[in-house]
Amino acid sequence: MKKLILSAAMMFAAFMTQAAVGKQIEEVKFKSGEEKVSTVVWGDEVSPGKEALCTITMKGRIDLGPIEAEVSCTTSATTCEAATVSAISCLSAAMRTVRTVIL
């Protein structure tokens, strides 16, 4: 039980540290690479206002071997918690949609 409380406290502390920094947190850091095919942007553009303190990016991949599609959702919000929840929700919905298309 103590271990569980300690783990939860550590996770909360780590989360608060990231939130305090207020910078973009990426699930995966990608090196800059040449776009071999095309880039298509969908959804609403982010233009963080003064109140947006935290930006979160979540990424997912559809791997076909020699070709790959990469889906990313970037959310800005006043708190990192809200941004994370929204980015996860966006990516989950996107990947669900892809699965629907495939099946």
Added chain:
Amino acid sequence: MKMYILICCVAMLGIAQAQTTTMFVYEGKFNSSFGRSENFRQFKGTLMISGDRSLFTMKETGAHLASVQGNNIDLRPDSMFTVFKDVESNSLLFEFSDLNQRTHLFADTLFPMDWKTSEEQRSIGGIPCRKAVTQFKGRGYTAWYAPTITIPDGPWKLGGLPGLILEAYDDEDNWHMTFVSKQEVQGFDQDHFLAAMKKGTEGFPAFAAQVKKIFSRLQSSLGAQSSANCVDCQTKSVIKFHSWEKID
């Protein structure tokens, strides 16, 4: 009668030679994120050569070394980079697996690479090799070929050098194949490819069109969904497509 027996023997010898298939085994890796992140998998490549025809394919082995975890949909086929070549008819067919994991065959130009050979030498599996480099469909490749094995073939679509390619890799080392052994085998099933060649197979532009169609399908399905469910949040959703071979 003696003449007849002699002709039969020569004909049978010819048939036996034509059926001899040598399998060159390669080991290597492929990064399916092509340098944007590390997503390496180990592969075993086989290049089966029978007369003027050959079949190359790569199957995954060993550990998957990835920095990308979760949120992935893996639709990779069991065999990748599968290429059938027929030097006699100057033909090359390659396989492509779509979103529904159906495989399609497309034709491509046989050995269009403009190789630049150098004096650099090294030994691979005890076989002396020479270095050659080329640019092909948006990527730079290095090949080490064996002038003593006078087969102008190699892994995947690569070939056209005065010797078999025993090692090949791209400039960023995302794909790497190295020869490890060879053995005589029974042969390989060519009927599927020969039937496709006879029927007539669409070329690389048709492959590019199919890939773009898949991307368009994904793009439209993702574009149709609603985005963020948070009132204060601003969300930007991006879908990017990447292809090993430059297709535009």
